[in-house]
Structures are given as C-alpha cells and as structure tokens.
Amino acid sequence: MIDLRPVLSILGTLVCILAVAMLLPAMVDFRDGHEEWMVFATSAGLTLFFGLALWLGTRQPSRRRSVRQTYLVVAFAFLLPGLFAALPLVYGPLQLSVVDAVFEAVAGLTATNATVVRGLDALPRGLLLWRALLGWLGGIGVVALGIAVLPELAVGGMQMFRLEMPGPAERATSRGRRIALAILAGYMGATLLLAIALWLAGMTGFEALVHAMGTISTSGASTSDASVGHFDNGAVTVLITLGMILGGMPFLLFFHVLRGNRKVALRDHQLRWYLALLALGTLGVTAWLAGSRGLAPLDALRHGAFTVVSVMTGTGHFTLDYANWGGMPAAILFFLAFVGGCAGSTSGGIKVFRFQFLFAEALMQVRRLLRPHAVLIASFNRRPIPEEVLGSVMGFLFVYALGFAMLSMSLAFLGLDFVTAVSGAAAALANLGPGLGPEIGPGGSYAGLPDLAKVLLTLGMAAGRIELFAALVLFVPAFWRQ
Amino acid sequence: LIDIRPVLFVNGFLLLVLAAAMGIPAMVDLSAGDSDWKVFAVSSMVTGFSALALIFGTRSRGRPSLSARQAFMLTTLAWVSTAAFAALPFAFSNLRLSPTDALFEAMSGLTTTGATVIVGLDHAPRGILIWRALLNWLGGEGIIIMAVAILPLLRIGGMQVFRMETSDKTEAIKPRITQVATSITVAYVVFTALAAAAFWAAGMGRFDAVCHAMAAISTGGFSTSDAKLAHWGTAVQWVAIVAMLVGGSSFVLWTGPWRRGRPRILDDAQAHWYVAFVGTAAGVLALWQWAVNDMSLGVALRHAAFNVVATVTTTGFASADYGAWGGFAHVLFFILVFIGGCTGSTAGGVKIFRWELLFSLAGIHLKRLLHPHGVFVIHYNQRPIAPAILDSVQGFVVMYFFTFAVFAVALSMVGVDLITALSGSAAALANAGPGIGEVIGPFGSYRPLPDAAKWILSAEMMLGRLELFTVAVLFSRSYWRE
Numbered sequence: 001m002i003d004l005r006p007v008l009s010i011l012g013t014l015v016c017i018l019a020v021a022m023l024l025p026a027m028v029d030f031r032d033g034h035e036e037w038m039v040f041a042t043s044a045g046l047t048l049f050f051g052l053a054l055w056l057g058t059r060q061p062s063r064r065r066s067v068r069q070t071y072l073v074v075a076f077a078f079l080l081p082g083l084f085a086a087l088p089l090v091y092g093p094l095q096l097s098v099v100d101a102v103f104e105a106v107a108g109l110t111a112t113n114a115t116v117v118r119g120l121d122a123l124p125r126g127l128l129l130w131r132a133l134l135g136w137l138g139g140i141g142v143v144a145l146g147i148a149v150l151p152e153l154a155v156g157g158m159q160m161f162r163l164e165m166p167g168p169a170e171r172a173t174s175r176g177r178r179i180a181l182a183i184l185a186g187y188m189g190a191t192l193l194l195a196i197a198l199w200l201a202g203m204t205g206f207e208a209l210v211h212a213m214g215t216i217s218t219s220g221a222s223t224s225d226a227s228v229g230h231f232d233n234g235a236v237t238v239l240i241t242l243g244m245i246l247g248g249m250p251f252l253l254f255f256h257v258l259r260g261n262r263k264v265a266l267r268d269h270q271l272r273w274y275l276a277l278l279a280l281g282t283l284g285v286t287a288w289l290a291g292s293r294g295l296a297p298l299d300a301l302r303h304g305a306f307t308v309v310s311v312m313t314g315t316g317h318f319t320l321d322y323a324n325w326g327g328m329p330a331a332i333l334f335f336l337a338f339v340g341g342c343a344g345s346t347s348g349g350i351k352v353f354r355f356q357f358l359f360a361e362a363l364m365q366v367r368r369l370l371r372p373h374a375v376l377i378a379s380f381n382r383r384p385i386p387e388e389v390l391g392s393v394m395g396f397l398f399v400y401a402l403g404f405a406m407l408s409m410s411l412a413f414l415g416l417d418f419v420t421a422v423s424g425a426a427a428a429l430a431n432l433g434p435g436l437g438p439e440i441g442p443g444g445s446y447a448g449l450p451d452l453a454k455v456l457l458t459l460g461m462a463a464g465r466i467e468l469f470a471a472l473v474l475f476v477p478a479f480w481r482q
Numbered sequence: 483l484i485d486i487r488p489v490l491f492v493n494g495f496l497l498l499v500l501a502a503a504m505g506i507p508a509m510v511d512l513s514a515g516d517s518d519w520k521v522f523a524v525s526s527m528v529t530g531f532s533a534l535a536l537i538f539g540t541r542s543r544g545r546p547s548l549s550a551r552q553a554f555m556l557t558t559l560a561w562v563s564t565a566a567f568a569a570l571p572f573a574f575s576n577l578r579l580s581p582t583d584a585l586f587e588a589m590s591g592l593t594t595t596g597a598t599v600i601v602g603l604d605h606a607p608r609g610i611l612i613w614r615a616l617l618n619w620l621g622g623e624g625i626i627i628m629a630v631a632i633l634p635l636l637r638i639g640g641m642q643v644f645r646m647e648t649s650d651k652t653e654a655i656k657p658r659i660t661q662v663a664t665s666i667t668v669a670y671v672v673f674t675a676l677a678a679a680a681f682w683a684a685g686m687g688r689f690d691a692v693c694h695a696m697a698a699i700s701t702g703g704f705s706t707s708d709a710k711l712a713h714w715g716t717a718v719q720w721v722a723i724v725a726m727l728v729g730g731s732s733f734v735l736w737t738g739p740w741r742r743g744r745p746r747i748l749d750d751a752q753a754h755w756y757v758a759f760v761g762t763a764a765g766v767l768a769l770w771q772w773a774v775n776d777m778s779l780g781v782a783l784r785h786a787a788f789n790v791v792a793t794v795t796t797t798g799f800a801s802a803d804y805g806a807w808g809g810f811a812h813v814l815f816f817i818l819v820f821i822g823g824c825t826g827s828t829a830g831g832v833k834i835f836r837w838e839l840l841f842s843l844a845g846i847h848l849k850r851l852l853h854p855h856g857v858f859v860i861h862y863n864q865r866p867i868a869p870a871i872l873d874s875v876q877g878f879v880v881m882y883f884f885t886f887a888v889f890a891v892a893l894s895m896v897g898v899d900l901i902t903a904l905s906g907s908a909a910a911l912a913n914a915g916p917g918i919g920e921v922i923g924p925f926g927s928y929r930p931l932p933d934a935a936k937w938i939l940s941a942e943m944m945l946g947r948l949e950l951f952t953v954a955v956l957f958s959r960s961y962w963r964e
Contacts, residue, residue: 153851154851154854284891284895327899327900327903328895331894332891334904364873365873366877366955368873369550370961395846405817408817412813415808417808436900472848
C-alpha cells in the first residue's frame with residue numbers, strides 16, 4: 001500500500017493556499033458593501049480548517065516522494081481544491097447546484113473556464129475576481145506541472161523537457177529554486193504589466209486586473225458575457241492578443257531571458273512552430289473575415305488574430321461570436337484547438353512539440369521507404385529524439401484521441417447534438433472553454449446540459465489538464481501493488 | 483532519372499483489363515437495346531488502343547522487373563490512369579456528366595469509395611449501373627493484390643508485418659506472390675458469386691443481385707437504387723451485412739492452408755478485434771435506438787448492424803437514413819469511419835491492426851511510467867513486433883490525421899460547411915463514401931458540391947486508397963535524386 005500521508009500533506013497545502021486566496025474576493029466584496037463577503041469569509045474559514053487539518057495531520061519530516069505518490073498528488077491537485085473552490089459558488093448569490101458549482105470551479109482551476117454562469121456583467125465583483133483568481137492560480141499550477149513534474153514523470157514525451165541539472169544535488173536544488181522564482185516572477189510580472197497596460201488602454205482597474213489574470217493564465221476569465229468584445233477597443237484587443245500569445249509560450253524561456261540568454265528563445269524550434277501556426281491560422285481566418293464578412297482589412301486582422309490565438313492557446317476569450325462563422329474558420333479553429341500551445345506554458349491541448357516530434361518522424365518515414373537500411377533519426381532542437389519518447393508521444397496521442405472519441409460519444413449519448421458533443425469534448429480536453437454551436441459556443445453556457453454531461457466534462461477537463469496519463473496510471477493494477 | 487518504361491508497360495496491361503471490362507456493360511446495353519452500348523464500345527476501343535500503344539511502345543527484352551521506386555510510381559500512376567479512362571463512359575453516356583463529375587465517379591468507384599454524383603439510379607441504363615459495380619469490383623481486386631503483394635514490400639505503414647511469410651518452418655514451400663494473388667482472386671470471385679446467389683435467393687432481381695454482390699464484397703458501395711439497400715427487404719439486408727463483413731476481412735487468411743483443422747481467420751487477432759468491435763458498436767447503437775427512438779429491438783438491431791458494418795468496412799451502403807437518428811449516431815458514425823477494416827481486405831480507413839498496435843503502445847507507455855527502466859515488447863498474433871514496424875505505424879497514423887485535417891480545411895476553403903467538410907474529408911480518406919449532414923449524408927449525393935471540392939475529394943480518395951505514403955514518397959526530394 002502506498003503511504004498516503006505525503007500526498008495528503010501536499011494537497012492540504014494547496015487547499016490552504018486556496019483558502020488564503022478566498023480572502024481577496026471577501027475583501028473586495030466587503031469594500032463594495034456587498035453581503036457576499038461573508039460567504040467568502042466563511043468558505044475561507046472552512047477551507048482553511050480542512051486544509052490545515054490535512055496538512056498538519058499528515059506532516060512528516062521531509063522525505064523524498066516516490067513516483068506513485070507524485071502521481072496521486074497530480075491526479076487530485078485539481079479535483080480536490082476544485083471541491084473547496086466551489087463553496088462560494090454554491091452558497092453565494094448564484095445558488096448554483098453542486099454539480100454546476102464543481103464544474104465551474106474545476107473549469108476555473110484547470111484554466112478552462114467553460115462556464116455555467118450567465119449575466120456576468122451584473123455579478124458582484126467578488127465572484128468575478130474569484131473566477132479570475134481560480135484561473136490564475138490554476139495557471140501557476142499548470143506551469144509548475146509542465147516544467148517540474150510531468151517531465152520528471154516522463155508523461156507523454158515530456159521527458160524531452162527535463163531540466164538539466166548538472167553538478168551535485170545541492171547546486172541542483174538552488175538552481176531549481178532560482179528557476180521557480182524566475183518563473184513566478186515572470187508570471188506575476190507579466191500579469192501586472194498587462195493589467196497596467198489594459199488600464200492605460202481604457203479599462204477600469206478591476207476589469208484590467210481580471211482580464212490580465214484571465215489572459216496570462218490562458219483561462220479566459222472575463223467581467224462580461226460578451227468577453228473582450230464588450231469593450232470594443234482596438235488597443236485592448238491587441239494587448240490581450242499579445243498576452244495570450246505570451247501565455248502559450250514555454251515559461252522556462254522567462255528564466256533564460258531574465259538571465260540575459262536571449263539566444264535560447266530565438267533558437268527554440270517549438271516557439272517557431274507555435275508562432276508559425278498562429279500566423280497561418282490568423283491568415284486563413286482574416287482572409288475569410290475580410291472576404292465573407294466584409295470587415296476592413298485591419299479589423300479583420302485584429303479579430304482574426306485574436307480569435308485564432310484565443311482558441312489555439314485554449315484561452316476562450318472572444319471578440320466576435322465565432323460560433324456562427326462558416327465552414328472554413330470553424331474548421332481551422334477546430335483543428336487548432338487540438339494543437340494547443342507549447343510545453344511548459346499555461347495553455348492546453350496536445351501541445352505543439354508533440355506534433356513536431358511526430359511530423360519529424362513521419363518525414364523520416366518517407367525517407368526510410370527509399371533507403372530501407374539507412375539509420376535515420378528524427379531530431380528536435382538539434383537533439384535526437386529517442387525511440388521511447390516517440391512511443392510515449394504516440395501513446396499519448398492515441399489515448400487523447402480515444403478519450404476524445406469516448407467523451408464525445410458519451411456526450412452525444414446523453415442527447416447533445418453532433419457539433420455540441422464533438423466541440424464540447426474537444427474544448428474540455430484541450431482546456432479551451434467555449435465550444436462551437438449555439439448552445440456552448442462563445443457567449444453561450446454549459447448550464448443547459450444534463451448533469452451527467454457536466455460531470456463527464458469536469459472529469460475531462462481535469463484529465464486533459466494533467467495530460468491524461470497521470471490520471472490513467474491510477475487505473476493500472478500494478479500501481480496499487482506493494 | 484527513373485526508367486519509366488517498365489512502369490508504363492505494366493500500366494498498359496491494367497488498362498487492357500479495363501478495356502476488356504468495358505465490353506461487359508456494352509453487351510448488357512446491347513441486349514437491353516440501349517444506345518449507350520456504342521459509348522462503351524468506343525471507350526473500350528480508345529482504352530484498348532492506348533493500352534496496346536503503351537505495351538508495345540515500352541516493351542523491353544526479358545522479364546520486366548520493378549525496383550522499389552518504379553513500384554511506387556506504378557501504384558500511383560495505375561490508379562490515376564485507370565480512373566481517367568474509366569471516366570470516359572460516364573462523360574459520354576446519356577448521363578452527360580461533366581468531366582469533373584465523371585472523374586469523381588470513376589475514382590470513387592475504383593477506390594471502392596462509393597461516393598456518387600449520380601441521382602436517379604433507379605432509372606439509369608443498366609450498362610452504367612453494371613459499369614459502376616464493375617469499377618468497384620475491379621478496384622477491390624486491385625487493392626487486395628496491392629495490399630498483399632506491393633505494400634508489404636514497400637514497407638508502407640507497418641504492412642511489413644504481412645510480408646509473405648515463407649511458410650512455417652516445417653514446410654519448405656515458398657508461396658510466391660503470383661500464387662498467393664491467384665488464390666486470393668479465386669476467393670474473391672467465389673465470395674462474389676456466393677453473395678450474388680444469396681442476394682438473389684433473398685429476393686433481389688438477378689441483375690441487382692450481381693451488382694450488389696460486386697459492390698458489397700469489394701466494400702465499394704455503389705448501388706442500383708438511390709435508396710441503396712433501403713429499397714429491399716430484411717433478408718437482403720442481412721445478406722448484405724454478411725457480405726460486407728467478409729469484404730472487410732483479410733482475404734489471405736481465407737485462402738491459406740488450414741491450421742488445426744480450421745481456416746486461419748478464426749485464430750487471427752485482427753479478425754477477433756474486428757468482429758468484437760463491430761459487435762459492440764452495433765449493440766450499443768441498437769440499444770440506444772431501442773431506448774431513445776422507440777424502434778423495436780429486431781429492427782433496431784438490423785439497422786444498427788447494417789450501418790455500423792457498412793461504415794467500419796467503409797462500404798457506404800445504407801439501410802436507413804442514420805442522419806435522422808440524432809446526435810449519438812452522428813458522432814458514432816463520424817468516429818467509426820476512422821476505424822476501417824482489416825489489412826489485406828478491400829476496406830479502407832486506418833485499419834484494425836494499426837489500432838491494435840497503437841493500443842499496445844499506449845499500454846506500454848503506461849507501464850513504463852511505473853517502471854521507467856523496464857523493457858517491454860509488443861506482441862501481435864503471438865509474434866514480437868519490431869520497433870521499425872511500430873515507427874511505420876506511427877508515421878502512418880500521424881500522416882492519416884494530418885491529411886484528414888488539411889483536406890477538411892481545404893474543403894471548407896472552397897465553401898463547404900463544417901460538418902460536410904469534416905465528414906466528407908474523413909469519408910473520402912477512408913474510402914467510405916457517404917458522410918454526415920444534409921448534403922452528403924447516407925442518402926445524399928456529392929453532386930451539389932462545388933467542382934473544386936470534387937477534385938479535392940478525388941485526390942483524397944486516391945491518397946487514402948494508396949495508404950498515403952505511396953503517394954507522399956513521390957513528393958520527396960530524395961525520390962527523384964540520382
């Protein structure tokens with residue numbers, strides 16, 4: 001049997017952080033003279049109590065965690081805090097049902113922001129801040145997961161991104177700490193900068209803060225049902241586009257750039273592909289907007305770029321309702337949603353690097369057909385890709401496709417129509433948020449779906465966030481054996 | 483440069499076969515007193531003349547032998563040239579199809595896709611009907627021979643697993659390709675005759691029985707009625723289910739020597755998965771139909787089995803308009819198209835054995851997460867699978883989905899709506915035939931699509947039929963070098 005204490009202790013810490021975070025919306029609501037501050041305060045107290053109980057009850061002199069314990073932590077890191085994060089939603093003025101509240105909370109924490117709440121414009125500011133905060137905290141978690149945890153666990157080819165820690169263990173620890181600090185500073189700094197820029201561009205301070213949080217974490221939290229389209233402000237659109245692009249980049253680059261090592265960023269193949277794909281998608285959608293919708297070229301570019309970036313990074317902001325766009329932009333967006341951002345970013349999806357690996361391998365395959373006996377090895381960032389990494393990536397892709405197929409079939413089984421089921425499943429697994437179609441498209445909400453569908457989508461979001469395998473491994477019998 | 487003379491030489495023989503085949507519809511039309519017989523006779527003469535010109539123009543001394551490069555070129559060229567000549571009767575007959583439509587119809591027939599642009603089949607002259615069935619049948623034969631004789635040698639997409647086994651260790655017989663090809667052809671002819679007899683016994687007219695037998699065993703899916711198999715009764719539909727299932731199974735396994743007193747197909751891992759998969763999908767769909775759409779259990783089971791088999795074997799027959807069955811059916815059929823039949827069959831799609839290998843690959847990745855230093859080997863039919871084969875399979879599947887995405891976007895670019903573009907691209911690539919949606923659904927027609935879309939789909943059908951890499955390799959630089 002696995003020793004659960006270290007697992008619970010870490011989860012307890014996470015819950016405590018969440019409890020502290022709840023105080024922020026409580027303060028905002030208190031200042032606004034809104035009754036709801038008591039809900040947040042009470043929830044914070046309750047959450048803190050459970051968090052502390054978990055943490056203190058299972059605290060141990062520090063020991064190395066085993067691989068299995070790490071998996072357990074990862075598997076529940078979004079679900080357990082999600083339960084507590086749902087408290088203010090259940091008992092607040094929204095009066096959501098438990099299923100809805102957990103859906104909303106997990107959607108927030110996984111930086112998905114598929115929402116069941118409509119009428120955001122009229123909500124108390126505390127709740128708006130809480131949704132943004134969930135996404136923002138989740139974003140940090142996702143980055144930490146993508147940089148430190150998943151590469152170590154070798155999930156789905158992430159082992160190619162192991163941090164190189166040369167030298168003795170002590171130096172490695174201090175290097176790790178510096179990296180963590182640099183990334184945290186980068187994350188906070190970027191959010192703050194974006195918030196200030198948005199404020200200068202004409203948003204109120206509060207709106208600027210919420211949108212900055214929702215953008216850098218690619219969660220897509222907003223203060224309005226019409227998302228960024230509400231502001232109808234060119235500067236805001238451009239700023240948020242840039243912020244989302246940043247959110248989809250590998251955050252480790254912050255560390256290198258802060259250390260004055262800019263070349264690493266320029267040479268990174270993943271980044272190039274990411275930007276190239278964004279540019280390509282933008283080109284297609286812009287051309288369609290200009291041609292079919294008759295937008296002025298610059299407007300088309302602004303909205304096209306915004307939409308493509310938002311979908312590919314899995315943010316879910318929108319300026320125009322792209323649900324009723326014609327076949328071509330819909331097809332482009334549908335496929336880009338699967339691609340996702342870079343490894344070690346806050347974005348979701350399959351991630352660009354996996355496609356690069358597989359594409360490089362497929363090209364090698366064509367060459368191998370002609371030279372059966374040549375030794376041809378695919379490479380990434382000038383490093384050869386080992387055989388088992390390719391196997392991992394392919395395994396990941398297969399499970400992703402299988403998960404998508406199962407989820408969309410189950411949703412359709414529960415009575416959703418084709419477009420809603422397929423795009424909803426894709427949006428949940430890729431942590432995107434809104435899907436396509438009139439019901440769950442941009443500006444729509446998941447509230448009308450059957451409860452079971454919401455439960456499935458919640459699990460889909462959580463599993464998509466931890467790259468499926470970290471969840472799947474719990475179901476291997478060997479995992480639980482001695 | 484590559485010596486293309488042997489390629490053209492072999493190609494000439496294929497065209498000669500086609501020219502001879504055109505004689506059959508000519509005779510049918512002549513006996514029915516239809517003036518179209520002249521079109522077939524002239525087309526036959528043109529084709530025959532071109533074939534003879536090719537054969538005599540490129541004849542070389544000694545036995546012609548093909549290098550790998552020449553074989554790649556032959557497979558692609560053979561499909562393009564036969565489709566071009568097979569389109570002649572469509573273009574000049576009373577149907578007066580435009581060149582685009584004629585080529586689409588011919589390509590769809592020869593690749594056993596079964597997507598049609600002809601409306602009003604019930605009143606079409608018999609010559610055209612039998613010509614369409616013949617195209618299916620000849621295409622199906624070509625595909626099995628290709629899958630058994632050529633693709634394994636070229637090591638396309640993991641097909642080297644099926645390279646001619648030099649028999650068991652005990653027997654010293656080396657089955658040569660011609661022998662195997664002959665026995666497969668015999669099996670193919672016998673199955674077609676059996677299917678025709680069964681159709682006739684089940685209540686079809688003789689002409690319809692022959693046409694449908696050819697279309698079912700080749701998993702082509704051209705029918706003699708606009709209502710496809712819904713035009714006939716229960717017994718005919720059950721016969722069609724069995725015939726399609728046989729068409730989607732590996733033909734080699736029916737012919738080889740029996741082991742332990744039964745045909746090898748009963749012990750084949752792929753055949754087991756195939757039957758289990760079809761059974762599960764049909765069962766779930768039937769239950770859903772029974773529970774949600776209030777169909778009686780028997781009818782639900784028949785329609786579910788029929789349409790699931792028609793889709794998995796990529797035949798494209800339909801017994802009911804599953805477009806009207808609601809969301810679950812849409813999603814299910816959309817996903818089923820990707821599965822495909824067994825290797826060495828006339829079915830298209832990704833093929834069951836590749837999914838099996840991917841499934842094992844994902845399982846191994848999962849095991850490796852827990853035992854990072856373990857050594858795992860994938861077994862298929864009790865034999866270990868070499869890493870090179872896994873590479874090919876991965877490359878194939880990646881290319882498959884990549885092609886699907888690119889063509890879907892291309893279709894949407896020429897003005898096709900989202901569902902039609904997605905399902906049309908999937909159906910063409912898998913050589914399935916009908917898609918989902920109002921235009922190209924089970925009883926729909928590809929006629930209303932823009933010409934550009936038809937060209938795109940024709941190209942995609944050929945790509946899918948030739949397992950992508952055969953064509954892709956022609957576009958690689960190293961193919962043309964030296």
